[in-house]
Amino acid sequence: MCISLSLYVRLIEISGTMLVNISITEPRQMPRILIIEDDDVTADEIAAELASQGIYADRVVDGREGLARAADPCYDAITLDLMLPGMDGLSVIAGLRRQGITTPVLMISALSDVDERVRGLRAGGDDYLTKPFAPDEMLARVEALLRRQNQQVQQTQLRVADLELDLVRHSARRGNQKLSLLPTEFKLLELLMRHAGQVLTRAMIFEAVWGYRFDPGTNLIDVHIGRLRKKVDPAGHAMLIHTVKGSGYRLAQTD
């Protein structure tokens, strides 16, 4: 059983109604992740990286046990190794989705073959990461999954500081200034704004905006971001699009 839930129940018992009210308004402050992974080193790496961002993680080693634990609604996302003892990862996802559990799943596999990825996504996985991975890449993807989980409602407008994006009218505005964006730039900005405050790696950006999963060379995404930045962050305005060295980009209001 989930520790937070039992802790939470105990807290209710101790402090009574007031705490319950607080908990209802802010039910999930700390996301919880379930790591289904049989390799200790990889599991430790994932856990450490998540912990560095204040995300708690539980770990199971076995596929069957993983499926049982994943049914617990206290988990906000699952990282799942596709090659597991007991039950393989694809069966775990299929089992989860059959039960109607929609917790987002980040599949992690040593196989980089496109077919493997397609099979995983078809089975109901949400994202795919090839081993070995950079932990920050993994973290960025988990955060994106968590964000997606929270954004179930269709938004028609995105706003970060004085930057506004109208998804219906396909228009963008910075302060009073209307921005004229090319279709690709619009998609890129939409992605960054949907994940405002969160680091997006170049690979994630390339996948999400262009829909392709090959290595387009290091500076291609940089050039596209550079163009967008010129339009979004004109002189005299606060910088919104930030470069995160060694990782990728983040759109955020700095103060």
Add this chain to the structure above:
Amino acid sequence: MRRLTDRWRTTTARLILIYGAFFALWGGIVIGLIYWQAASYLTRVSTDLLGRQASYFSMLDAPARAHALNDYVSLQTRRLNAWGMFDADGHHLAGTIAVLPHGITIDGSVALLPRGLVRNDGRTDTTGVRASAVRLGDGNILLISRDTSVAERIGTIILRALLWGLSLTVVPGLLGGWLLTRGPMRRVQMIREATQPIMRGDLSRRLPVSRHGDELDMLAGIVNTMLSEIERLLGEVKGVCDNIAHDLRTPLTRLRTRLYRLQQTFGEHSDESATLEACMVDTDALLHRFRALLRISELENHQRRAGFEQVDLGEILQEVHALYLPLAEDRDQRLELQLPILPSIHADRHLLLEAMSNLVANAIKFTPPGGRVSIRARAAEDGPWVDISDSGPGIPADQRDMVTRRFYRTESSRSTPGSGLGLSIVSAIVAVHGYALEIGDSDCGALLSMHCCTVASD
């Protein structure tokens, strides 16, 4: 014509020619020997006979001699024998020979008169004769002759027999040989066709082996065993490379993670940051190279065409153009796109985009600022072509075959960052599709053409 000369170069044809020549020579010697034996025997017999006859006639008395000489001529059918009676001065007295040949010795010895004799009916012999002259008791000269050309005629018959024999043996032999070489030549042709894909690098192919088990099959068997061994060794080498790349990726990724964490710990503006950044860039380059290497392996093993669908090539080119336009503009380059209406092709959309994107990225990388890169598609009957040309330094003609090899970089490109794997990825993708990649000349700079053959070349 070429095939005909090829055919005469086969072992069978050569053996037949040698046997033919040998047979002709041997036949000639045998026939010559027989001829020589027969002729000398016939000559000896007729010479002997002529000598005896001459002495016999000279011993008879006149009436008996006249009678015997008459018999001598009339008892033979083919007018081989002749005689003449001359007075002491050589004037004709009687007989079928009109003129006593000049210079003949009148002692009963037999002489060969190659030009024959003049007969009393005015005719001159056409063949040589043997003759013997004796002086009779009354001083007259008796000349008897015998046509010995029969030996030569036998020789002619034997020679003719030899020619017929030779032609009846050698002509069908050569013809048969020519027909016999057809089978092996057809198989050589089959082997030649089978080696084409092997020479292009498809080591999984083997030479055809028939059920005959003859020398060609033995040879094909040996070559096939050799190919298997080469394939195994190459596979092993590639496997080792892939394993190294695969195994090194994990520690490299961890190294990069540690560097990243260190950088985070020190903060972005610390003294160590720049060094750490440089370390990370190098690690990234290594990781990128390993990824590309494994990607090529993956593509080479990607035999299935599961991801194949009808794809709009024009759309892909437009996407690639849009994707790389900002990059080109950043380098003050013009990125042109010429797109006629193209039929859709059967391909893997993602792979094709990856290949095109690699080609365009390469062209942009090697073109100096202010240059031009052009993506041009043209329709052809057997599938559209995509030409990607640039105004860079170009690829020297002698290095064009090499640039698609793993890690190969031209001399001039060594100073540019890169792994030398981009074109290998492209050529692996091209191979998956059964397309062709040609590297040629543009007015200036490099020209890489991809032919999206609609008809499979293999």
